[in-house]
Amino acid sequence: MKEQGKIFAGLSVFVLIMAITYGLWTTHSSHGIEAAGTTALFLAFGLCAFIAFYLGFTARRVDQGAGDNPEAEVSDDAGEMGFFAPHSWxxxxxxxxxxxxxxxxxxxxxxxxxxxxxxxxxxxxxxxxxxxxxxxxx
Structure with missing residues (x-):
C-alpha cells in the first residue's frame, strides 16, 4: 500500500501542476477564463490527494504486502483476496x-x-x- 500511496501522491502533484498550467494558459486566451476544465483538474487533484493520504495512512496500520517488497515474486501475492457476493440482482x-x-x-x-x-x-x-x-x- 505504501507504493500505491506514493504513486497517487506523484499523480496528485502532476495533476496540480497541470491544473495551474491550464488555468494560467486559458486565462491569457482571447475568450477569457475557462472555468470548467480548471475546476475539473483541481477536483481531480483533490481526489488523487485524498486517495494518496488514505493509502499512506492505512499502510502504517497493515502488514507489508508483496507489492511493497522489491524482492517479491508474483506468487507471493497469491491466495484468498476476500469474500465477494456470488450473484445479486x-x-x-x-x-x-x-x-x-x-x-x-x-x-x-x-x-x-x-x-x-x-x-x-x-x-x-x-x-x-x-x-x-x-x-x-x-
Missing part, C-alpha cells in the same frame, strides 16, 4: 432507479416519485442480502 434495481432519478432532471421531477422507491428497495436489498434467502448466514 440488487445492482440492477439500483441502476434502474438511478437512471430514472437522473432522467427526472431532464423530463421532470415527478419521475423521482418512481425512482426513489426503486432505489430504496435496491439499497435495502443489497445491504440485507446475506440476512435472508439462500445466502443467509447461519
Amino acid at each position: 440488487q445492482p440492477l434495481s439500483l441502476a434502474i432507479g438511478g437512471a430514472l432519478a437522473f432522467s427526472s432532471i431532464i423530463f421532470g421531477w415527478w419521475l423521482m416519485f418512481w425512482a426513489a422507491p426503486i432505489i430504496a428497495v435496491g439499497l435495502y436489498g443489497w445491504v440485507f442480502e446475506f440476512y435472508r434467502g439462500e445466502n443467509q448466514n447461519q
Whole structure:
C-alpha cells in the first residue's frame, strides 16, 4: 500500500501542476477564463490527494504486502483476496432507479416519485442480502 500511496501522491502533484498550467494558459486566451476544465483538474487533484493520504495512512496500520517488497515474486501475492457476493440482482434495481432519478432532471421531477422507491428497495436489498434467502448466514 505504501507504493500505491506514493504513486497517487506523484499523480496528485502532476495533476496540480497541470491544473495551474491550464488555468494560467486559458486565462491569457482571447475568450477569457475557462472555468470548467480548471475546476475539473483541481477536483481531480483533490481526489488523487485524498486517495494518496488514505493509502499512506492505512499502510502504517497493515502488514507489508508483496507489492511493497522489491524482492517479491508474483506468487507471493497469491491466495484468498476476500469474500465477494456470488450473484445479486440488487445492482440492477439500483441502476434502474438511478437512471430514472437522473432522467427526472431532464423530463421532470415527478419521475423521482418512481425512482426513489426503486432505489430504496435496491439499497435495502443489497445491504440485507446475506440476512435472508439462500445466502443467509447461519
